[in-house]
Amino acid sequence: MPRTSETDARIIVRNVDKRFVLRHTHSLKETFISLIRRKSLVTTFEALHDIDFEIGEGESVALLGFNGSGKSTLLKLMSGVLRPDRGQILTRGRIAGLIEVGAGFHPDLSGRENVYLNAAILGMSRKEVDERFDDIVAFSEIGDFIDTEVKHYSSGMFVRLAFAVAIHTTLDIMLVDEVLSVGDEPFQKKCIAKLRELQSQGKTMVVVSHDLDTVSRLCERGILINKGRVVFDGGSADAVAAMRAG
Template identity: 60%
Template structure:
């Protein structure tokens, strides 16, 4: 996804300018529900801002942690950057090839085999056929799904989906790599391989924006943290400070739900 050269500053990979995104929350899911709510004069739906006037710039070569508890708007913002969603107001501009892993198995066609999906998904991400053929064995070896390569991916486990999708995206040599929680799926050895590949891309100067609840991992990988709360950007700076704010929000939510202890993985 390439933006016109004049629309993005030379050192900027992603520019988010005054972005707002609204969604409609429907309260009635059946005719009965609609009737009951109408009799009680209750609204059938309401709108809310998933993103509220968010602005930020990610510069070329930065590795940015996008943090926030569930419902903060971080995943919606990442989808804006990837082009999956469009803002209601404001603009999102990017420069360079974007590879986005914003869902487990994102971009994989369930009726096609793993082999066919390598070619399809890599082409969608901007790779030429010759480049795909050159990297094919490396992608398959990294994914670890060789044995099931000619099976339809609808029969893959969620871990196998993630392995193949990550392997393809991580070998497209993207200028901008967007990652949303995909490392939460899969066995520890494969997660370690994914992290090593992310470090390689970072050291090559790729721009990365990462969403994850593993704050320890984010603070080790990233050099900048952006904290989201209720659809607004409330902090942009030191990744350790952003991580501390995330823990405070997480702790407050858990107390409100009646549980005080944080899981050890996110302490």
């Protein structure tokens, strides 16, 4: 992903479009029938259209919208997992993201091995991981399961370990997609407390969550997306109100 040092912004999104091709056949038979009936085999879905904004250093921003609005797609574009079809996204600094739970985790490796693997993907050296390993395990509350293959983990254990690795990296930008809704209430509170700690350190944060009350308290700014377009960009409480007014 391109980087920029020309402004104080950590993230710059400029006139971004993203489209996906949807295929409507799953077999040679269906393809043949569609061709005979002259039906289209594919359609194009425009997930995002002309998205344009900047996020400054130290800002905490909630991306809001109903299912299918495009917010998770936008988060993946910011992380570099996806590329825009038009426009550009510029970021400045090291990004740590919880976009898809367990991305970068190998099911046949133990929790310990996956900590080192995932931390390396996030840009940490082995020495850095060695120094923070005990803190990562303690935060995740995995305990004795750290040397068990992660394919035997529950979804909650998986998320806790992935979150613990991400927040213990040296980061400038944190991207979080729905992870705050996973796990029990005490762990959710611990996650939010850790995110507030990162805020106090001047880290930039972008959060996607259906928990509107939590994100309105956690983030000072909200960007509301509807059908792939930004329809509101302002205070998080106002953005939540706009979404609820619908």
